[in-house]
Amino acid sequence: xxxxxxxxxxxxxxxxxxxxxxxxxxxxxxxxxxxxxxxxxxxxxxxxxxxxxxxxxxxxxxxxxxxxxxxxxxxxxxxxxxxxxxxxxxxxxxxxxxxxxxxxxxxxxxxxxxxxxxxxxxxxxxxxxxxxxxxxxxxxxxxxxxxxx
Ligand SMILES: Nc1ncnc2c1ncn2[C@@H]1O[C@H](COP(=O)(O)OP(=O)(O)O)[C@@H](O)[C@H]1O
Ligand SMILES: [Mg+2]
Numbered sequence: 001x002x003x004x005x006x007x008x009x010x011x012x013x014x015x016x017x018x019x020x021x022x023x024x025x026x027x028x029x030x031x032x033x034x035x036x037x038x039x040x041x042x043x044x045x046x047x048x049x050x051x052x053x054x055x056x057x058x059x060x061x062x063x064x065x066x067x068x069x070x071x072x073x074x075x076x077x078x079x080x081x082x083x084x085x086x087x088x089x090x091x092x093x094x095x096x097x098x099x100x101x102x103x104x105x106x107x108x109x110x111x112x113x114x115x116x117x118x119x120x121x122x123x124x125x126x127x128x129x130x131x132x133x134x135x136x137x138x139x140x141x142x143x144x145x146x147x148x149x
Pocket of ligand 1: 008036043
């Protein structure tokens with residue numbers, strides 16, 4: 001995988017990055033988002049949703065595990081696996097991960113490791129203090145990487 005590191009100085013900049021990602025990512029793309037609570041994972045997803053022209057408000061689906069937005073240009077599948085930490089039950093998420101016409105984003109992917117294809121892109125966000133975030137993208141998608149540079 002190739003790596004790109006970006007410093008974001010505001011929630012808005014992180015949303016803009018999300019928008020670019022949505023524009024560059026081919027249908028079927030999967031993004032695993034890691035980072036502490038409050039790092040900015042859902043903020044990035046909001047940017048992705050905006051670029052897809054999704055009007056509904058994107059919230060952390062912690063209590064839903066999965067939410068699919070069908071009202072935009074492409075479906076957005078938003079998974080938050082946090083509550084699956086100690087769960088070993090198959091709830092059928094694999095049907096939606098990598099949904100072929102959509103974009104899949106997964107918060108807390110480590111809890112459903114066995115369901116995530118190797119082709120998934122990885123984005124890690126580290127809070128550097130105040131509004132500063134280090135966003136590291138690991139990907140095999142050269143188009144995405146070049147487009148973000
Ligand atoms: N550069 C930044 N990028 C993303 N979020 C930021 C940034 N600076 C400040 N924030 C704030 O940090 C919080 C991130 O929350 P959220 O996106 O829900 O995090 P997570 O989903 O990782 O728990 C928001 O309140 C957002 O406004
Ligand atoms: Mg979140």
